Amino acid sequence: MKVTTSPIYRWRVGEVEITRVLEFEAALFEPVVIHPGASPEIIERHRHWLTPTLMDPVSGLMIFAFHGTVIKTPRATILVDTCSGNDKERPHKLRYHKKDWPYLANLAAAGFAPEDIDYVLCTHLHADHVGWNTRLLDGRWVKRIAPSQPQLTNPSASARMPPTQP
Numbered sequence: 001m002k003v004t005t006s007p008i009y010r011w012r013v014g015e016v017e018i019t020r021v022l023e024f025e026a027a028l029f030e031p032v033v034i035h036p037g038a039s040p041e042i043i044e045r046h047r048h049w050l051t052p053t054l055m056d057p058v059s060g061l062m063i064f065a066f067h068g069t070v071i072k073t074p075r076a077t078i079l080v081d082t083c084s085g086n087d088k089e090r091p092h093k094l095r096y097h098k099k100d101w102p103y104l105a106n107l108a109a110a111g112f113a114p115e116d117i118d119y120v121l122c123t124h125l126h127a128d129h130v131g132w133n134t135r136l137l138d139g140r141w142v143k144r145i146a147p148s149q150p151q152l153t154n155p156s157a158s159a160r161m162p163p164t165q166p
Contacts, residue, residue: 008110017072019110023084023103025065027056028095034062068103070110076118083122 009020031038043050043060051057068081090097104114 008106010110015074017070019070019072019112021068021070021079021103021107021110021112023066023068023082023106024099024101025063025067026095027059027061028064029062030060031055031062068107070107070112070117077112077116078119078121079117080121080123083124 011018031043043055047055053063055062066082066084068079071078071080084096084101086100086103087098088096107114
């Protein structure tokens with residue numbers, strides 16, 4: 001499995017700036033795993049636009065990216081995060097076990113520090129990947145963001161929650 005790094009993708013919609021922050025990207029699956037109805041003939045017919053961005057031209061595997069999205073508005077900076085995280089015990093999924101992906105470095109390269117984030121919206125939470133709010137430091141799990149920065153774990157929750165008290 002070859003892990004790749006991607007450029008920073010940034011879009012502007014009116015006063016809102018949207019930035020992709022890559023965590024992990026790699027060619028992972030045969031096309032039929034994700035698209036069961038995709039016959040070899042269909043894949044071949046569309047290969048010209050699938051490669052190299054969505055399909056690895058050598059292996060023929062589909063390329064998947066796990067990434068966060070920073071949404072910067074005039075009122076707040078929001079991180080929509082998959083919460084995959086580093087250093088997690090995943091012995092049943094070796095490609096993700098005890099990883100050290102450069103997420104915080106990529107966040108910095110995109111122009112953001114953790115303290116710049118006003119709100120974190122976790123797309124989903126599983127026991128093996130709740131990574132934004134903690135990190136492994138000197139063998140201990142520590143909070144990654146200040147207590148005054150709430151995390152929105154329910155997409156239907158209000159976008160303007162009052163800050164929590166330290």
